[in-house]
Amino acid sequence: MCRQFTASSGRVDGDRVADPCYEMGMSSLTEADIEARTQAVIDDVGIDARDVDFRSALWDAGLAFVQYPEGKGGLGVAPALQVAVERTIRDAGRSFHPLGVNVIGIGMGLPTVLTYGSDEHHEKHLKRIFTGEDIWCQMFSEPTHGSDVAGLMSRAVRDGDEWVVNGQKVWTSGAHVSRYGMLLVRTDPDVPKHRGLSYFILDMQSPGVEIRPLYQITGDAEFNEVFFTDVRIPHANLLGDVGDGWRVATTTLMNERVALGGSTLPRGAGNIAQLVDLWEKRRDSLAPAAAALMRDRVTQLWAEAEVGRLTTMRARAAAASGNPGPEGSTGKLASAELNQRIWNACMDLMGADATMHEPGYSLERHEGSGSRADYTLSKQFLRAQANTIEGGTSDIMRNILGERVLGLPGDVRVDKGIPWRDIPT
Ligand SMILES: Cc1cc2nc3c(=O)[nH]c(=O)nc-3n(C[C@H](O)[C@H](O)[C@H](O)COP(=O)(O)OP(=O)(O)OC[C@H]3O[C@@H](n4cnc5c(N)ncnc54)[C@H](O)[C@@H]3O)c2cc1C
Secondary structure, eight states: OOOEEOTTTOOEESSOOOOTTTTTSOTTOOHHHHHHHHHHHHHHHOTTOOHHHHHHHHHHTTOSSTTSOBTTTBOSOOGGGHHHHHHHHHHTTOOOOTTTTOHHIIIIIHHHHHHHOOHHHIIIIIHHHHHTSSOEEEEOOBTTBSTTGGGOOOEEEEETTEEEEEEEEESOTTGGGOSEEEEEEESOTTSBGGGGEEEEEEETTSTTEEEEEEOOTTSBOOEEEEEEEEEEEEGGGEESOTTOHHHHHHHHHHHHHHHHHOOOOOTTOTHHHHHHHHHHHHGGGSOHHHHHHHHHHHHHHHHHHHHHHHHHHHHHHHOOSSOOOGGGHHHHHHHHHHHHHHHHHHHHHHGGGGGOOOTTOOOBOOSSSOOOTTOOHHHHHHHHGGGGTTTSOHHHHHHHIIIIISOOOOOOOTTTTSBGGGSOO
16 A cells, blocks of 8 residues: 655545654654764764665664654654754764765655655665665656656556556666666556656666766766666556656655755855855955955855755754655755856856866766765866756746745646647657
């Protein structure tokens, strides 16, 4: 039986299990209790333990995401308490980001499988996603359907206990290192586009899956084209019901926007720290008038970064439980545009040096899950150009916020109510 854990009520539809956070949870736990439990994990495995061991211990102790149900990586307490976990780990001297080893898997796959997966899916996947033992990718976008993902063309046709998939995805980040993929395909072309989709967990090692790299302006190839030729997926890998894929995909997308949008790093950390550092190094080389203008710009960006950080923390504290709603697009929109302004300021501070690529610039492919820790400032600037496209463009974020948060009139939709098969492509 598939369970749906909803954002607003915190209840589980389908078999109507009551709120897994608050009814099963240890709601009396305090921040000090969470710190003590985190410290106990650190003492047990050691602060320098391998990622997989450290994360495995956090999962078992319910400290992966404290708002998750007990036995499933959490303690069933308010998500605001998660900051105590991250702070305790950082204070002990370990660099830690909860999504670090598997951004798409943990940020999007984990909440989607938790929400729609069966107990078997939970047992098989949840912990291994968090530990990074299984990297996951997201296969929604297609060559002709990015923003309009609901109009996608890849098809799945049922054959007994299996589905046979043919088609193509594009921009699939990390497909080349992924064990599993979140796959959205069309299973019924005769109904309007949103109603004919289904959502599967795809084993990326299945016969008929072909992955080809796509190189970006950075010279790296984080993402791929993925082709499906008669790929067979067991019916048991379906998340949600047949034809219910859009609802499941919405959960993935809302979590994606929060994963991409929110930072709870300490004050002044992250890319704003790199800008401030560069400013300190270069300020004396600027003419007085240029230095005064740049000082104002750096100060303004620092303030905006701090506003973003505090807003994320407040949103986390206010969230009761469950999955985020359309308001998650606020952080995604704001942080994507702020990132670009911060890297633009870095390039302006570097002057002509910014036009030089580091020695050895080449088309290369990371074998890991895509860490950008070793990127130079110029590469960070180039990479940031994608921030306002990936995870939904800024135009689409504005549409969502306008329509679903502010209640403004909707975008013009000429394909509304028309069977997908009859929509001109
Ligand atoms: C670095 C990176 C990583 C990515 N990783 C993944 C991934 O792992 N998995 C995955 O599935 N996809 C991934 N994507 C794809 C991404 O989701 C799409 O690129 C994005 O949704 C936009 O789609 P598109 O490129 O087809 O542009 P289009 O949809 O063709 O849009 C073109 C332009 O038209 C505008 N536009 C389109 N529709 C509207 C509208 N209704 N109102 C106003 N303006 C509109 C857009 O804002 C944009 O400016 C990634 C993209 C990037 C850049």
